[in-house]
Amino acid sequence: MSAIFITGTGTNVGKTYVAAALIRRLRQMGRLVDAIKPVVSGYDPAQAAASDPGVLLDALGLPVTESEIDRISPWRFRAALAPDLAAAREGRRIDVDTVIKYCQTAIDRRRDILLIEGAGGIMVPLDGERTILDVMMALQLPLILVAGSYLGTISHTLTALDALYRRSMRVLAIIVSETKGSTVPLDETVAAIARFAEPVIGLPRRDPSQPVQSGSPANKTVDALGRLFGQ
Numbered sequence: 001m002s003a004i005f006i007t008g009t010g011t012n013v014g015k016t017y018v019a020a021a022l023i024r025r026l027r028q029m030g031r032l033v034d035a036i037k038p039v040v041s042g043y044d045p046a047q048a049a050a051s052d053p054g055v056l057l058d059a060l061g062l063p064v065t066e067s068e069i070d071r072i073s074p075w076r077f078r079a080a081l082a083p084d085l086a087a088a089r090e091g092r093r094i095d096v097d098t099v100i101k102y103c104q105t106a107i108d109r110r111r112d113i114l115l116i117e118g119a120g121g122i123m124v125p126l127d128g129e130r131t132i133l134d135v136m137m138a139l140q141l142p143l144i145l146v147a148g149s150y151l152g153t154i155s156h157t158l159t160a161l162d163a164l165y166r167r168s169m170r171v172l173a174i175i176v177s178e179t180k181g182s183t184v185p186l187d188e189t190v191a192a193i194a195r196f197a198e199p200v201i202g203l204p205r206r207d208p209s210q211p212v213q214s215g216s217p218a219n220k221t222v223d224a225l226g227r228l229f230g231q
């Protein structure tokens with residue numbers, strides 16, 4: 001039984017993509033998987049299926065209904081801004097202690113595997129003083145750090161790792177999810193980060209128009225991740 005926190009070096013790097021791929025693979029392996037994404041900004045109810053909770057629910061084999069979205073993502077905000085700013089636009093404020101309690105309850109009640117997707121990068125503000133890193137520190141779960149493969153990602157990733165290691169957080173794996181149109185070869189980026197930390201796993205960009213092949217590089221990546229849960 002494991003609970004794992006999926007964080008990233010920033011927004012739009014592939015956290016939800018990695019989480020959904022992992023959920024699908026673990027379910028194929030016969031594991032019971034739950035997932036939550038407590039805080040979502042840029043949430044448009046008219047586009048629920050494309051939202052992070054929508055993508056996660058679909059991977060979990062659950063209906064994308066308002067009540068399910070409410071259950072896995074209670075803090076949703078319209079504006080595509082950092083959560084504290086998005087909440088302020090609605091005259092609201094995120095109570096970080098309540099977010100931590102909500103996550104802890106999900107951890108305590110998990111049936112087998114629980115994945116928690118963070119929000120934005122590792123230090124995105126949730127209120128005036130605290131960031132998502134404070135939630136990670138309170139929960140003390142092992143982490144998966146997702147990064148892109150764009151030019152600049154090596155420094156972003158090492159900076160994120162430094163912040164995590166200084167707080168004695170345990171990083172299970174670093175996933176470099178290939179950035180669309182990146183000019184930097186994925187394998188060189190993976191090798192560069194791997195000189196500082198390990199394991200680093202490269203996840204090639206999947207062409208959504210192509211069917212998923214078993215044995216494809218993406219599937220091998222997810223298999224490698226799936227094995228982390230078998231331990």
Ligand SMILES: Nc1ncnc2c1ncn2[C@@H]1O[C@H](COP(=O)(O)OP(=O)(O)O)[C@@H](O)[C@H]1O
Nearest residue numbers: 011012013014015016017177178203204205206
């Ligand atoms: N390896 C990949 N192959 C194909 N598409 C990807 C890959 N990684 C990310 N994406 C796509 O890139 C976009 C941003 O990824 P997402 O997982 O939503 O990022 P985050 O959760 O970090 O904000 C999404 O449309 C997602 O489907």
Ligand SMILES: [Mg+2]
Nearest residue numbers: 015016052117
């Ligand atoms: Mg996401």
